[in-house]
Amino acid sequence: MSKKLNLQNTINQIKYIQNHQESLLKLDPDQYDRQVTKLSMLNQKLIDAFIMTITDKYTGKTVKKHQRNLTFFLNEYLAYHLETILGEEILDLEYPITKGFTTTEMRETKTALKKFYHFLLDQQLITTEIANKVVDTLNSQLTLKKIRQSLRKENEYLKKMVSAAQPVFSETTDELIKNYFAAFANLYGRISCDQAYRIICRQNPELKLASTKFVDLAERLTYQSDELNFLVDQSQAQPQIIHHTLLSHPDKLMWLSDQTMGMPFAILRKPKLLKYAENEYFEPSPSLKALMNFYQDVLEIPKKEIERYVKITVSIIRTWTDDKISGIYSTVNDALLDDGYGCVNHEMLEEFIQVLINLYNDTPRWALRGFAPSQSRMQTNAFELLNGQKNLNKRLIRLIKFAQVDPLKIVLYLLGNSNIDKDTSNRLQQQIINLHIPSLD
Known part of the structure; x- marks a missing residue:
């Protein structure tokens, strides 16, 4: 048949x-x-x-x-x-x-x-x-609208309870953690609460953050998502912090999850990392300066408007969730043309693309877990460090201890990889457990 x-x-x-x-x-x-x-x-x-x-x-x-x-x-x-x-x-x-x-x-x-x-x-x-x-x-x-409507009444009630409640740690510490969450969402797009906890603990050992209280604060922030640029998604087996724009684009969230499997996080120093709590924050760089000059001198965008268009441009590059990056250039140019700017001839467009290529290479991206393309070439996927290994190698141990890699993701990878024999998988898992990495579980 x-x-x-x-x-x-x-x-x-x-x-x-x-x-x-x-x-x-x-x-x-x-x-x-x-x-x-x-x-x-x-x-x-x-x-x-x-x-x-x-x-x-x-x-x-x-x-x-x-x-x-x-x-x-x-x-x-x-x-x-x-x-x-x-x-x-x-x-x-x-x-x-x-x-x-x-x-x-x-x-x-x-x-x-x-x-x-x-x-x-x-x-x-x-x-x-x-x-x-x-x-x-x-x-x-x-749809996003229906989900929000169905939860709004419950959220409003819970938000009233939350606002009347005492701080989980202290006002200062609660605000610090909230800023970390915002920075993670802006820099990475998505990150598990467990991994966020490890990063924050490592950068603030003096706070001695209790995992139970951290979970309580994460749950509290879940019901304040309308006020923030991030969402604490408790619907997953492992709760995660995601950028609010991804809530209405589950396809992009899925793409980002697939794209970043095994990638290490870019862990910036605390003062620099917390600057990303500001929505649309961008770091000064020669390539950014070149973009500003192009907008002012070639496209003749008024000085008072340049920062807004720079933020739009950086945001498009940072949050781009597509295998084909060539679409970035047309997306940015179309946004400018909609407001009466943008490249109107081939010569201008070629110069603009070169400026954007330089900026792209210097811009931290969600798809690279906060690394810029120029930096990511030097990073090794954590899963690749397991290939042919009978024991955890020093480089992978360092990535785990420095909170650049989620140990739970490695364990799940070991459990699901048929190319790694059971004895080796069990041994590697036990070695990860023996590192005593902080966790919310």
Whole structure:
């Protein structure tokens, strides 16, 4: 039987379950369980076929994430109630949140489902009408506006309680940690609260920050996110600090997570790091001076407006979340043209691109965990330092102790890497534990 006919047979069996759902729900427990198992197997055939079509399009981590979310949602959640991909239940991604699913999980599931239904349509397994209905319905769910509206009343209540509460550590220390969180969000885009704790502890050993109190403060800041440039996202297994702009762009957040796997963080000295608490902060440099001169002398932007456009330019470069960096130049130029500036001929554009290339090489980027491209070439991915190693090498130990690398991420990498034998993996994990690195766990 051809692959296409096999898939058509699979969808026909799913249609049968959907059309006879009412009578199947009345079966005795053993027969019902057999139907659940059958539906799960049918779903899995479609999921496996879908995964084969995207393997070459996305990173291995993204493919596994789509596979995991589809398998869990279709087989563990829907199939248990004999709900199929052709039913109405799949159109409601907000109800599962009331049953223990996190908002992040359902937003990731939403992304996977949309791609899955496009695949089903491409294979002519469903009609255009069904595909459009599902995708249009999914698009309207779990939007930033809806999430904020649903949480606003609870947040307002909690914020009143928080504002009336005593400081967690002291007013000065609480404010210092809040500034660190803002700096981390601006410099890195995203960072786990656990890793943030290690960096802050290392730079402020005299504070002797208790992990339980630190968790309390992080939870308190969660309900003040509307006032800050960052969000403390508690929906993850490992809570993280993310820049507020990423909340409405889960695709960018996912890209950033994939892009920075194993990368070390750029840990600046405390006074320099805390300057990044100021939104749109930029460091003086020769390349930045050249940009300011270009804006003033070539584009003839008024002096009083130059700083604003410099901040826009630096922000675009720092927060760029795309594999193709060539889009940076057109994005910056388009922003200038919208206000009546920008390059209007080829000669100006060539000069501008050269200025931007120099600035790009000097600008700390989210995709490089706070390193500038000119600095990142000298950095080694922590995962690469594990290749062929029977013990932790000195360089990796240094990265962990200096809070440049999250030890939990290394442990997870060891657990998921089939190329590292079990004995070696266990030995490396124990060596990490023996370093006694501060943690919130």
